[in-house]
Amino acid sequence: MNEEICLPVTTLKNHKITREQILILYEDMVLGRNFEDMCAQMYYRGKMFGFVHLYNGQEAVATGVIKALEKNDYVCSTYRDHVHALSKGVPSKYIMAELFGKETGCSKGRGGSMHIFSSEYNFLGGFAFIAEGIPVATGAAFQSVYRKQILFAKEKLQVTAAFFGDGTTNNGQFFECLNMAVLWKLPILFIVENNQWAIGMAHHRSTSKPEIHKKAEAFGMPGVEVDGMDVLAVKQVTEKAIDRARSGEGPTLIEALTYRFRGHSLADPDELRASTEKEAWISRDPILRLRNYIIENKIDSQQSLDAIQDKVKQNVSEAIDFALSSSEPSVEDLRKYLFVD
Template sequence: MKNKIILPSSVSREYDINSHVVLHLYKDMLLGRCFEDMCAQMYYRGKMFGFVHLYNGQEAVSTGVIKALQKDDYVCSTYRDHVHALSKGVPANLIMAELFGKETGCSRGRGGSMHIFSASHNFLGGFAFIGEGIPIAIGAAFQSVYRKQILNDLQPMRVTACFFGDGTSNNGQFFECLNMAVLWKLPIIFVVENNQWAIGMAHSRSTSFPEIHKKAEAFGLPGIEVDGMDVLAVREVAISAVDRARLGHGPTLIEALTYRFRGHSLADPDELRSLSEKEAWLARDPIKRLKNYIVHNSLCSDQEVEDLNSVVKIEIDQAVEFAMSSPEPHLKDLKKYLFSD
């Protein structure tokens, strides 16, 4: 049975949603947070190598957007890609094994943290350099149109969600691809995860026009700003953007205002941001916010919430166990996946 719930003040209208959906969103965000916390533990224990960029604090954006998609839709990520992959349905054990560099990883241990990929889940990968994924996402959106118009695909139009950060919005690919997407009415959603910092550069100091969503106007597509710490608000604007794209009306730019709770990577001591700034954003933790909302609206019992916590903890522990017990890639297979057979 559906409950009529009035969303937090960041959303302007009432929205029908049921307790099953809310718990599904809560579990997805919790899975992402717990996965990243375990990654930090494993990294400092020497089980992961290279750069590892965690997503803590931004879970409402991943969950709110990706859970509004259908199974056949596409997601294109960044180097902060673990949680995007989890939201798209890539199993936690395959991602953890990839981070451990194991043969059972979703990229056969060759990609590592910044190159999570899964063709079977239409997860188009993480990319080490900013802006790299946007042209890839444009290609995915174009093939959706080609599949529909030329190959006469009877399935609904496949939508692509393309994630990137505020720093990327100053790069050429961003502007070029916005222009192309509007010209061709591509079924794509550009999601700017504005976490206020591009590595160690504050967003307000790196751009002459900080309101990224307003840059959409120059190219003729809708630009929407949303509270990226509110999963229900993100979900609402995402559903509208997905529907618009699937109906052939073209792209949407969503700027989600969010914050990363950890440093840029696990190698970053995070000394550039002020304590008061961090505390102000920590007080708006999207997971705690949704939990309080669930309790306030009596959407489920405390026991159901605790059960979800237990299920997620078991899933993360099993992922680590799977990664630990998985084999390393063989040296003879070093070049195995460079070219197609």
């Protein structure tokens, strides 16, 4: 059964979605949460090394945006990139193997947590420095236009989604790329995951204009603010921006108000944020919110959602087994993959 459901939510007027689509969103968010929780376990057991930045709490943004894209569209991430890659379709076992530094990882064990990459899934990578990925994403959007207008590609115009945090929006590359994207009407979505904190700096203390989406006005670009804890709202806003980009009307800046439930990284004791602030945001957990919505509106049963969780846990468990059993990169291949064959 895959009938359309008219969502009984005032913020989602005229938005229709099927039962199957809602369950896909739910499963994707549950996968992201379970994957990250397992990463924390493996890190503290000494199986994972380096800096690891988890995505817990922000799942509605990755799922709402990426599941609205098509397979051939592009996604560019940050150092908090595991869940973006999962949502884009990169198999969990290859991401986990990468985090373990194994040869079977999606970046052959050379990238680790902050440099997940997959050309097969048009996942342009995670980037360790803030704003580093935005020019790459802008370039991807430019080549989409070039392929269509100069090389006469027959497929749909590919759209690029560039993810970054609130701290990035005070960086010069952010403004330069927004300007360029508007000038050339590039098919790109600039997704600000405003999780309220840039490492240990509260967002409202670091910017003269806290409403990030309003920065789009300077370039004549649409700027939209959305509840980043509501996957259905994120998906609706994204679909509108995608339609605009694909039809040749140019970019959109989307500010998703969200929150990370863990510290900046697994090395962060997270002592700067007030417990009352964290509790207030955790009470709006996007996964629990969608689960309650599904049950209350009789879209599916609690047993069905429990079965999805069990399926996801099995998936993540198999990813761990795959990573543990995979081989380490050999010393002889130290310089391998530095250049394209």
